[in-house]
Amino acid sequence: MSSGLPARRPKVLYVDDQEGNLLVFRATFRKHADVTTCASPAEALRLLEREEFPVVLSDQRMDEMSGAAFLAEVRRRRPDSIRMLVTAFSHLDDAVSAINEGQVSRYVQKPWDAQELLAAIRDADELYWKTRENRILSEKLLHRERLAVIGQVTSGLVHELGNIAAVLTLAHDVKEQLARGEDASEEIAIVQTGVDKLLVLIESLRIYSKGGDQLRLERSEVDVARLADGSLVLLRLFPSVKALRELVVEAREPAPAVVDAKKLQQVLLNLVKNAAEAAPPGAGRVLLEVGTDAEGVVLEVSDNGPGIPTELEERVWGGFYTTKGDKGTGLGLQMCRKIVEAHGGTIELGRHPILGGCRFTVRIPRS
């Protein structure tokens, strides 16, 4: 290594159903790497449940399953691991299709050269640690952004809880009125709405607060229209959103997609909150539209604020661009883009033809 630091011993898993090949591999690389070998892909998958290997190599031709199929399975379980396929020249087609389908990052041709393969393993190990470091940094940013948002919600939450607490004091009236033989149905109904509101509030906060710091997606079948509708309670906790003259949600048709609901809700909250902050005080209008097109779900958030000057449009995605002084971290939109792109989608900034302010368009493929 040119840095002069002692080289890290790469941790490698090698899978091949020919015991002889495993033996040669171990003997060759034992000195330079932390080598684990396994003669059965199924057994290797069980091993991967317990342990992560930065580099996973597999032979292509195995009786139990092909190397490409095995590595595709590895990708599903350990997406960070760097996967390499070992294959003879006559089976190059397999390797090429495995690379094209994203199952492996490279292939090694048999018979391999020890020096070349060691270099490749070291590169893969390096890539693994770099990618990991990057992901941890991004997750830290995501966490900070979420904390900043939660900070803003706090005052709205105090307000909302105060209202509910006040309404619940009517329970005392109910008791007294009933004791006097008077009707208390109105009070009971109002107390019930207070309890219902509390439950909805808890539910939406629960969705938002748990486990949103990982960039890795937890996808499930979600109706994005319902998700948008359900986010209204949470949105109204933001003072800027509550102060809007109008928050219109157009989400009539179901908009199903396989997405990470928590992450997508975060995008939605961020966009609506930004829009509400950009809208003119006392006359703010924000439009949230959810629909579908041929590819999937389209989510649009528009406001009647001043818009963003064309020459600054690119800067909003860079992070640290804020119009909110020290209130915002300017990371919101960057995180939105990260989340949307992790879903294979796009996010664009435009202008709403009637409202005149910004229009953010998010497109997420159906699955």
Add this chain to the structure above:
Amino acid sequence: VKQPEIIVVDDEPGLLLLARKRLTSAGFTVIEARSGVSALKAAVEHPECRFMVTDYVMPELGGDLWIRLLERFCGDWTIAVVSSQDVDPGPFLYVPKPVDYDNLVAVFGRLTRP
């Protein structure tokens, strides 16, 4: 003795009911309004009314603009501005949420006694 009228403004039906009950038992005739606009309408329809309890954060008309309108049209009224946050109540009385109605009624009494 005619009971004094008071306009209560809140977009939350539950809070309106609570205010109506507490203020009625304190001897007020309560006029309910669900928004700033209907509060202004009520103020015109009840020219003798000089009391108001109003929420600060409301969806349509609220916040600083609402306070400025009240200052313009109801400047000589006794008005309690209710909020869970620290807000600028202009020339009016700031009352933290949730409202302690016993205390509020006592303060109204002190403010209006000649």
